Amino acid sequence: MLAGCSVHDSEPKSAVPAPPLPHSQAPLAARMKTAGLVNVQEHIPDILVELKYSTTDNFVKTDVYGDLDSAYLQPDVVNMLEKAYTHLQTLDSSLTFIVYDATRPLSVQQYMWDILQIPIEEKGKYLSNPDKGSIHNYGAAIDISLAVKTTGKALDMGTTYDFFGPEAEPIQEAIMLANGKLTQQQHQNRLTLRKAMESAGFRQLPTEWWHYNACSREEAKKRYDVVE
Ligand SMILES: [Zn+2]
Numbered sequence: 001m002l003a004g005c006s007v008h009d010s011e012p013k014s015a016v017p018a019p020p021l022p023h024s025q026a027p028l029a030a031r032m033k034t035a036g037l038v039n040v041q042e043h044i045p046d047i048l049v050e051l052k053y054s055t056t057d058n059f060v061k062t063d064v065y066g067d068l069d070s071a072y073l074q075p076d077v078v079n080m081l082e083k084a085y086t087h088l089q090t091l092d093s094s095l096t097f098i099v100y101d102a103t104r105p106l107s108v109q110q111y112m113w114d115i116l117q118i119p120i121e122e123k124g125k126y127l128s129n130p131d132k133g134s135i136h137n138y139g140a141a142i143d144i145s146l147a148v149k150t151t152g153k154a155l156d157m158g159t160t161y162d163f164f165g166p167e168a169e170p171i172q173e174a175i176m177l178a179n180g181k182l183t184q185q186q187h188q189n190r191l192t193l194r195k196a197m198e199s200a201g202f203r204q205l206p207t208e209w210w211h212y213n214a215c216s217r218e219e220a221k222k223r224y225d226v227v228e
Contacts, residue, residue, distance in 0.1 A: 021066055027068075028067070029067070037227070040102060047096055047099060051070075051099075053104070058162060060115055071102035077139065081200065092192060094150070102136070103137075105227045106130060109130045112127055133217075135213045140214040140220045140224060142202075157186055
């Protein structure tokens with residue numbers, strides 16, 4: 001018997017029961033393969049993968065990927081990433097990439113949108129509206145950082161992944177450097193990531209240092225199917 005827990009007798013009011021995960025019927029990895037996507041680590045074994053949405057260490061505090069622990073991308077996007085990795089080795093051969101998210105099925109995007117307990121007008125700051133879709137849904141966007149090969153430790157980029165604020169925004173870097181919110185070393189780490197990714201044709205999102213698109217939303221729509 002537990003004693004002395006009377007203050008915890010009532011459930012927290014915010015505890016809304018989560019609906020079942022959208023992929024409880026069909027495993028995500030199988031769906032990715034059926035959609036013709038490529039497992040990044042099978043193609044580039046030296047890249048590290050740590051899918052934050054397959055843990056509870058993310059902004060929705062929910063493991064929305066379940067069994068999925070591999071990063072999948074469109075075949076031509078994986079080829080771009082391989083090119084970026086090769087370029088990274090010329091910049092600093094002690095470094096590798098660490099992938100936090102890659103293809104995100106639209107059903108998972110919708111699920112995250114539904115369980116995010118904040119006013120709807122603020123949700124767009126954290127997540128693309130599933131009605132409009134995200135380039136992640138096409139397998140053509142990647143959330144990525146740099147890590148030391150020997151230790152697997154991610155480099156300090158000034159903020160954590162999925163930090164929402166000006167400190168995370170590449171367009172604000174000059175201001176953040178000037179007011180001391182970003183150090184020269186943190187900025188340098190971002191620049192190394194950016195050089196490697198842009199050398200292969202990836203485009204940096206102006207508001208998230210970790211997010212890169214392989215193409216525009218319009219191009220993604222033309223070239224690929226949404227992963228449901
Ligand atoms: Zn992203």
